Amino acid sequence: MSRLSQTWNQHVVKKENKALVLKTIQERAPISRATIANVTGLNKGTVSSLVSELIDEKLIHESGTGKSSGGRRPVMLLLNETAGFTISVDLGVKSILGVLTDLRGNILSEKKVRFKQEDFDEVLALLYQLIDGLKNDAPESEYGIVGIGIGVPGVVTMNGEILLAPNLGWKKVPLQQILFDHYKVPVTVENEANAGAYGEKVYGVGQMSNELVYTSISIGIGVGLILEGKLYKGLRGFSGELGHMTIEKDGPNCRCGNQGCWELYASEQALLDQAEADGFKDATVEHLIETADQGDAKAIQLLENVGDYLGVGITNIIHIFNPEQVVVGNTLRQAEKYIMPAIERRIEKNAIGFNKNDVQLNVAKLQNHSTVMGMAAFNIEKFFTETGNEPVIH
Amino acid sequence: MSRLSQTWNQHVVKKENKALVLKTIQERAPISRATIANVTGLNKGTVSSLVSELIDEKLIHESGTGKSSGGRRPVMLLLNETAGFTISVDLGVKSILGVLTDLRGNILSEKKVRFKQEDFDEVLALLYQLIDGLKNDAPESEYGIVGIGIGVPGVVTMNGEILLAPNLGWKKVPLQQILFDHYKVPVTVENEANAGAYGEKVYGVGQMSNELVYTSISIGIGVGLILEGKLYKGLRGFSGELGHMTIEKDGPNCRCGNQGCWELYASEQALLDQAEADGFKDATVEHLIETADQGDAKAIQLLENVGDYLGVGITNIIHIFNPEQVVVGNTLRQAEKYIMPAIERRIEKNAIGFNKNDVQLNVAKLQNHSTVMGMAAFNIEKFFTETGNEPVIH
């Protein structure tokens, strides 16, 4: 007979409490045992014992004494951020960006390669090369590389298979399996917008929000949903296809099969197509922004127009989710100066009061690092919850 | 200092395990202690002890022996469904529907009143009258009325205040507080579509789905979201305003302030307005269906047209949430014969393959009882989790 759900016993209690102590240290370090006990509600003795195990596992360490508040001085605890490292990668359409991070998400090394040929085997070779390079940059440590995470612009299943990455022309690539077989460390493959959402939630502009929608505006539009503080993925991981939400019911056909999709009006592709039609030759986002900065009315108009269409979709998002925060990320974020006011005007004009008053609109704080940092956060979280209680590997 | 999160100790363990045993009995009764141990993974002794407490609390009872499978015959356990009762109400725009249910959701009594005057005080008087009537119908029991739940067509805060019910013309009505002060039992006030979603999930067509979107198509459109098996409410409970999702970016103005809202094309109001324009005098949904049943091409066309627009919005829903199931409920559900094929055609034509293949489209199984049964489910769940471990009241 199959196990229905979680049962509770002392082992689970200890594991959960230990994870809670670790998380508290992660979030509030430097912090003393006494403060942890206060903050978590756990007994002082319990905290002492769990902390001592965490020290034995090299996940945290003591760091001198803090200031007295009228009694014995507290011993401050710090996360042992160099106990292990993550390799976190944003596998984009034209380039691969990879970082080596410690367990606090500090970037120790960063590498980027551009490519034109999107053939899978060639990109995989570049990916291996980039990962190997980052791996070489990692200092000696207790746990070594604790995880490799790849954010990809496509539909990813729960077990890290890329079902479809339209802009790369890839179908059914079991990337997680391939990388695990090659490196023998935990591998996470996730949609680029999902990762971006998590990156902004953990390290970026969304640290205070538990209901956050991240919009990745690039060639197409991807959306990552943080609901109740966690990434929401839908039944099989395919949620967030909001780029293919119809905003014009009899609009033009999209290659996805639908009509009037949001990304036909509000993406980088839409912007460049319109620019082309308006007489800009071989326009790029960067070029259009420059031209706009020089006061070109046509370019300004183009950018503001995309912003307005973004506002239409974001208004829908606000109505659908009643989020605390909507974050605009990826390449079009660079046109912040022109698109954000346009989005705000549209929201102000069209959104329902209750929902509108709750929501904050922001540009991705991590800039082009939202996705890599999200993958880093996934890697770190996985390590702390899954292997955090295992004995030290040497 | 504020408590950050749940800490785990023996008390919590016991409470959770007891709730798990109760839930298992709820879902699989009649069931033996041995089977519960197998299914939950708990030790036989633990189950025995928890079961004996639940029996003492009159929440369950033994009911003879079951069939032997080669050994001692098992003692079967049943939920004591008459240990208490719920009063669950669908407070609609033109009528109030109320039911008295036992703890399994069986309806013991049902009352309905219609009203025209939407003045709050008059409706409240009717509501009191209806609740009092149902209360009188409740048999003597251990726990009496364990909860009163009201589903309302409007925006409801986390603490049961109706912020706005446009079709009733109500604003800022603290209904939960008012009813609690009057009846002194736990009161739940929830949006009608949220309740409908939960009703279909627990007692209706969605019992197998953990990712379910319920669309309540009536004068307007409301949407209830079941994500990861639970009702999703957004930051402050205002999610699911999908009726005000733009599906035509430069469409007509909606009274909500937005443009081209879905409910301007796909609601009962939209249908009736169009019927009027097409020469039907004082049309009602029932009348249009009858006319269509008699083969009137115009009426059929009107209904199929609404179905097609419903399909546009539901396609968006499928892209946004990757749900397992989309359920069509409330009044327009009656036109099932005409609208469902139209919705299906639109989905077939426009939705993305991955998401389309995952999703099931269904009509609400509970018909016009989705909302009341959802409220019953809320009441029962609240009783079992919050008061399930309290001593018996007499």
Added chain:
DNA sequence: TTAAGTTTGTCTAGTGAATAAACAAAGATT
């Protein structure tokens, strides 16, 4: 300077919930 009070962190005894294993009861099978 001394005494009293505070804060931190450890240690010990005790509690309570779960588990494993033994056991009794009640049936099926051969």
Added chain:
DNA sequence: AATCTTTGTTTATTCACTAGACAAACTTAA
């Protein structure tokens, strides 16, 4: 009739947490 199975209870044990005592280290006030 003897043996095997299944169910449900009982008993002994384990283990994580808690309360409270205690020592160490510090501040404050007389």
